[in-house]
Amino acid sequence: MDRPADDLTARARIRDAAINLFTERGIEAASIRDIAAEAGVSSGLVRHHFGSKQALREACDQYAKERMLQIGEELVFQGGAARTDVATMHPVTLPLQTYLVRSMMDGSDTATALFLEMVDAGEDFTKTLPREPSDVRAYAAVLAAMKMGVFVLRDQVSEAIGEDIASPTGYARLTKAMLDIFTIPVMTPEQLEQLQKYSEEH
Amino acid sequence: MDRPADDLTARARIRDAAINLFTERGIEAASIRDIAAEAGVSSGLVRHHFGSKQALREACDQYAKERMLQIGEELVFQGGAARTDVATMHPVTLPLQTYLVRSMMDGSDTATALFLEMVDAGEDFTKTLPREPSDVRAYAAVLAAMKMGVFVLRDQVSEAIGEDIASPTGYARLTKAMLDIFTIPVMTPEQLEQLQKYSEEH
């Protein structure tokens, strides 16, 4: 995960193992014993370092969020997009994002706070667009949800395109597709009009 | 859920309760006892009707998928978009989609199959676009993942826009925002060029 070299303590290994298993199996389904086994320690040590499963989870939330923002900071280039947006496009953050979405789904305040920060940043960005949407807040919220949401279906997208999106070429195809979606209108003006008319009738 | 009137048997109530709790808490975290309690029956009856938790889950997958397609069929209007795309836009399918994504995340073959069908349909649709993306398959896959993925962050989107997206006005704002995202380019051509150049360098 591209982490600092002195971060290989047992505590760090437990946290990494927890993020992995929480992501793969869901938070409830990942047991402390399995996390300990993956980290190569006893289950008692997990409790020693983190106190409880809930506290372990919050430590993972905090770490994932901080790493996301930290990577975003490092990547900001010549006054371009917001740091959160840059971070979401970088492959290193893929496992972090996937974890954060899973944690969000299971009611993490920390992860939800990060989401709201992304929406705020996206809202400011949206106002700079040449054509401003009517409901800027909703636009930014849905956009953020779409960007994050893609990663929860990572296995399905990988299966659909025939290669793992975590691989270099797969990730390149993913980001290119996202850029295309954000630049090529998905609907023709006629289809849009038809759908809006239809949705007003029902 | 707008279901047929004669579908109020104990079996149906159990299935509905299972879909609700599986969605809210995750599949592993929702116990058979809680599902039985929500359906107003004993836990033994759940086993009697469905055999095992895994079988109950597969029945829910099957039901949710069929309802989605069925609603899509009913909604198809004058030779417009594919039925899956129409279905994803309709408020009735919101809980079904949310469930299916959660089930997908935990490795449901049935739900994944539906996703792949959506990608196939989206691929055909993409080819009719005035401007065709270079990687049609990846484009369709990411688009489908984005549409589905929004709903896993339903609570977060609701919090961001200040009202429940399941409410009529909240859902209207959500769909409008999705339409805007799909018609208004999120990036200016300069930003796109800058980002592509950057991603080639790294």
Next chain:
DNA sequence: CAAACTACTACACGATCGTATAGTCAAGAG
């Protein structure tokens, strides 16, 4: 040197899980 602290393991606890079994009750068949 002794005391204290930290990293760590082993093991036992109550609770809850999915599952299994036995039995009740009502309706229909012969």
Next chain:
DNA sequence: CTCTTGACTATACGATCGTGTAGTAGTTTG
């Protein structure tokens, strides 16, 4: 009438869960 069948409940089982406790080894501190 008896017999069968299906919907349904009550209860018990082994396994696994998060957590608690006791203890060891090594280092630090006074």
